[in-house]
Amino acid sequence: MSSASGRRTSDARDRDSAGRARNARPRDGLGRPLPYGADGVERQPEGVVRGPEQTVAEAQALLDAGKPFHAHEVFEDAWKSGPERERALWRGLAQLAVGLTHAARGNTTGGARLLRRGAGAVEEWAAAERAPYGLDVVGLVGWARRLADDVEGGGRPVDAAERAPRLR
Template identity: 80%
Template sequence: MSGTSGGRRDSERDRDTEGRARNARPRDGLGRPLPYGADGVERQPEGVVRSPDETVAEAQALLDAGKPFHAHEVFEDAWKSGPESERALWRGLAQLAVGLTHAARGNTTGGARLLRRGAGAAEEWAAGSGGQARPHGLDLADLAVWARELATVVERDGGAVSAVAWAPRLRGRPG
């Protein structure tokens, strides 16, 4: 069926307010598309410019609520709008959130791969940032340990993990 996408004609494609193609299907808490008309979880607005502290607080609240896909979108905004010198940091954090998303969806291979990639990015950023291991209060060493542990659990046990139970503490564990 030429000129269609999923049974919809190109002229019927979902568009945002600027006319760009954007899938308007509702999504569940892990970002999976649901059928049109289904009740979904409100999506994160895109392109929001936040301070680093606002980014970390918003992402942590979403992670704690079991919405790592949405946290990834917050980190993605930071990597796209932040200073060039911090893009690798925010991209690595987005990879960690997407890794948790895939692990919670039961995608063992993708989840483990992205968790390890994000852990490596966090370690690399800390090593190359003049020893700044806690930029914006982020505990990069603890996040790398968390990600590698979760990747091992996902590969060993298979199946989906709880996004809430495995939500990382971005600024380290209390106490």
């Protein structure tokens, strides 16, 4: 239910088809909620099972478009649906995307922390004889640590598209 001001009343909650609470407010390109009725960016569907190649390609396209929040959702799907042995990799990539999201939103502390955490998780894959799915693990780790240093040193939001990593 909505009030005359366009706000949701406390007894009405957005729910998905399974009845779980979901915030249906539109979002901007960095995943920030916008007022109901505003034009937002199309959200990534949740729970999509993609192959690794499709995951990397979709995430790269979203990163290039300055939508790291949405890329994080693609990585999160892979983390939740992929083989157990790869979950740490996909979770680390999701952390890198969320770190970039926070850095672009101006949250320098959270952005730097998540970039470093994601770099640490992804770095474990650098020791592999061959990086999985052609990922440039060493390059991603260096990108994340440089961006974390820049964000902490500059204290200003970054342009997400301009600072997007190359996954391969």
